[in-house]
Amino acid sequence: MKCETQMPSSPLSHDDINALLNNYMNDNPKIGYLSFDVYQDSPVEGRVPIPNAVITVSQDLGYGYYFANVAATDDSGETKPISLPTLDRSLSLSPGQEKVCSFYNVHVQAPGYNPADFYGIQVFDGITTFQHANLIPVVNEYQ
Amino acid sequence: MVIISRPEVPFIPENIIVHLGNPDQQAENVTVPFPTYIKNVASATVYPTWPESAIRAIIYAEISFALNRVYTEWYRSRGYDFDITNSPQFDQSFEYERDFYDNISKIVDEIFNSYIIRRGSTEPLFTPVCDSKMTTCTGLTMWGAVQLAQQGYTPYQILQNYFGEDINIVTDVPVNANFESYPLYPLSLGSFGRDVAIIQQELNRIGNNYPTIPRISNVDGVFSAETEAAVKAFQTIFHLTPDGVVDSATWYRIKYIYNSVKGLSGLFSEGISPGELQNPFAVAWQEGDSGVWVELIQYYVRALACYYKDVPLINITGYFGPETTEAVKALQTKYGIIIDGVVGIQTWAKLDSDYKNVYQKIPPGCFENKTLYPGYLIYKGMGDKNVTLMQTYLQKIAQYYPQIPQLAVTGIFDDQTEAAVKAFDQYFLGEGTGIIGPITWSKIAAVYENLPGQNTQQTS
Numbered sequence: 001m002k003c004e005t006q007m008p009s010s011p012l013s014h015d016d017i018n019a020l021l022n023n024y025m026n027d028n029p030k031i032g033y034l035s036f037d038v039y040q041d042s043p044v045e046g047r048v049p050i051p052n053a054v055i056t057v058s059q060d061l062g063y064g065y066y067f068a069n070v071a072a073t074d075d076s077g078e079t080k081p082i083s084l085p086t087l088d089r090s091l092s093l094s095p096g097q098e099k100v101c102s103f104y105n106v107h108v109q110a111p112g113y114n115p116a117d118f119y120g121i122q123v124f125d126g127i128t129t130f131q132h133a134n135l136i137p138v139v140n141e142y143q
Numbered sequence: 144m145v146i147i148s149r150p151e152v153p154f155i156p157e158n159i160i161v162h163l164g165n166p167d168q169q170a171e172n173v174t175v176p177f178p179t180y181i182k183n184v185a186s187a188t189v190y191p192t193w194p195e196s197a198i199r200a201i202i203y204a205e206i207s208f209a210l211n212r213v214y215t216e217w218y219r220s221r222g223y224d225f226d227i228t229n230s231p232q233f234d235q236s237f238e239y240e241r242d243f244y245d246n247i248s249k250i251v252d253e254i255f256n257s258y259i260i261r262r263g264s265t266e267p268l269f270t271p272v273c274d275s276k277m278t279t280c281t282g283l284t285m286w287g288a289v290q291l292a293q294q295g296y297t298p299y300q301i302l303q304n305y306f307g308e309d310i311n312i313v314t315d316v317p318v319n320a321n322f323e324s325y326p327l328y329p330l331s332l333g334s335f336g337r338d339v340a341i342i343q344q345e346l347n348r349i350g351n352n353y354p355t356i357p358r359i360s361n362v363d364g365v366f367s368a369e370t371e372a373a374v375k376a377f378q379t380i381f382h383l384t385p386d387g388v389v390d391s392a393t394w395y396r397i398k399y400i401y402n403s404v405k406g407l408s409g410l411f412s413e414g415i416s417p418g419e420l421q422n423p424f425a426v427a428w429q430e431g432d433s434g435v436w437v438e439l440i441q442y443y444v445r446a447l448a449c450y451y452k453d454v455p456l457i458n459i460t461g462y463f464g465p466e467t468t469e470a471v472k473a474l475q476t477k478y479g480i481i482i483d484g485v486v487g488i489q490t491w492a493k494l495d496s497d498y499k500n501v502y503q504k505i506p507p508g509c510f511e512n513k514t515l516y517p518g519y520l521i522y523k524g525m526g527d528k529n530v531t532l533m534q535t536y537l538q539k540i541a542q543y544y545p546q547i548p549q550l551a552v553t554g555i556f557d558d559q560t561e562a563a564v565k566a567f568d569q570y571f572l573g574e575g576t577g578i579i580g581p582i583t584w585s586k587i588a589a590v591y592e593n594l595p596g597q598n599t600q601q602t603s
Contacts (some may be wrong), residue, residue, distance in 0.1 A: 041434050045352065045354065045404075047404050049352065049353060075354055076353050089192040095286045099211075100190060121242050122242070124192050128245035129242045129244055129245075
């Protein structure tokens with residue numbers, strides 16, 4: 001499959017989508033983890049965890065398709081580590097490699113809060129990456 | 144803040160102020176807890192997949208570099224209002240609010256209060272770390288460190304390779320903050336004291352915001368099974384090893400999270416309520432004090448005096464008199480710590496760990512009983528061979544003393560065990576806490592050993 005264009009000219013066939021996904025899994029044969037910690041820094045209550053925030057982790061595969069994973073936070077504002085495909089760790093052990101891990105984008109949303117986005121979070125083979133998300137409540141001036 | 148018997152060393156700052164740009168560039172200053180700063184810098188500079196020795200060496204260097212900037216007031220003495228910049232050209236990379244890695248986080252929690260010095264100096268060493276893109280480098284190079292680690296170098300050897308043979312790593316440096324520094328010994332099931340009471344209070348407050356942390360119903364300074372459960376839940380939430388032991392990493396994480404749930408570092412803050420300042424435990428015990436905790440200190444001092452011979456032997460009276468002061472001073476001399484006759488955190492830590500090492504070698508005749516106190520409080524919710532032993536003793540004692548209720552040997556310090564211990568205390572010692580400390584232990588053992596038929600069976 002050639003990456004001639006990022007724009008879908010017409011919907012891909014089922015086989016093409018499978019091929020796209022297989023290519024991605026072949027390029028990223030190992031597993032790394034991403035864990036989120038979602039909270040609000042309230043001026044009154046201090047740090048308060050936000051439960052039931054929805055975390056969407058994604059990677060653009062081209063042609064309008066994405067590799068994606070969705071998780072929700074627990075009562076402590078945390079997700080279980082989300083498993084994600086990444087490169088082999090051996091690549092990171094010598095200098096001069098162009099790419100040593102995979103990168104993911106994340107969208108965080110929770111009712112009553114402004115959503116937050118994170119781009120290019122690095123995920124390494126066998127390592128858990130933590131990302132804090134400090135959300136700001138929605139303020140409606142007309143209520 | 145009162146620091147007792149601690150050496151004169153530069154402190155670790157609670158927070159560090161980072162300028163997000165070159166020194167003369169207009170940019171925001173951000174205030175970041177010191178361990179968070181180091182986690183960020185390390186995550187921005189190393190690959191988390193590198194050998195652990197290389198990662199540790201680099202983190203030590205990054206800590207020392209930052210502390211050197213703070214301690215020498217590199218920027219402040221030049222009129223700037225920050226401690227360090229985030230520019231790799233001037234200092235070290237820092238990407239505000241970036242992600243960080245679990246293995247790096249664990250290492251930093253463990254060593255953020257350590258730094259490198261040149262032998263004979265107390266100043267944190269200037270230890271620049273260079274990445275491969277820099278053309279000239281006078282410090283540690285990352286890939287060089289990785290290669291050395293792959294050859295089996297330890298973190299210390301890697302650092303010696305770049306910064307000279309004559310370096311030392313100073314550990315357990317106190318943190319200069321609105322909280323107390325790590326008491327220098329881990330708190331776990333069976334520990335007690337003011338530090339435990341404070342941790343219990345703080346975990347309960349954190350639990351208001353984090354409901355998965357179970358409440359500790361008795362904030363009494365005794366590290367109970369409930370306390371252990373709360374510590375484990377805290378460790379799970381905040382990515383520490385959930386072992387239920389408050390070591391340096393857990394101690395400081397509790398303090399930082401407590402401050403952040405209370406907003407103590409922010410503009411609006413909850414403040415500290417009067418209840419939080421009241422505490423059943425003193426910071427230190429000295430001549431003139433009395434009570435059960437003095438009794439306990441005297442028990443340790445007497446035991447160690449029996450062992451060492453050159454320390455004056457004292458009696459357990461519950462009153463901290465001049466004889467106790469003299470014996471404490473003799474032990475402090477032996478340990479090479481400040482000789483003031485006051486039992487503060489450092490002296491207590493020494494007594495506690497030394498007793499655990501030698502209690503099985505204490506000569507007979509030091510105490511009335513032969514089976515000596517194992518060195519930790521035995522309390523409701525615990526279960527180990529010493530609980531079984533105490534239950535066996537109490538069961539036998541109950542056969543001769545009707546005042547003590549009958550109990551079954553279960554191996555777990557349960558309600559029936561507590562009832563028996565309370566009744567025993569009441570009858571033999573005149574007060575009943577239901578906790579087996581050295582005094583209760585010694586009495587139970589002595590009574591048991593003197594029961595008819597027990598004398599002939601004693602083999603020791």
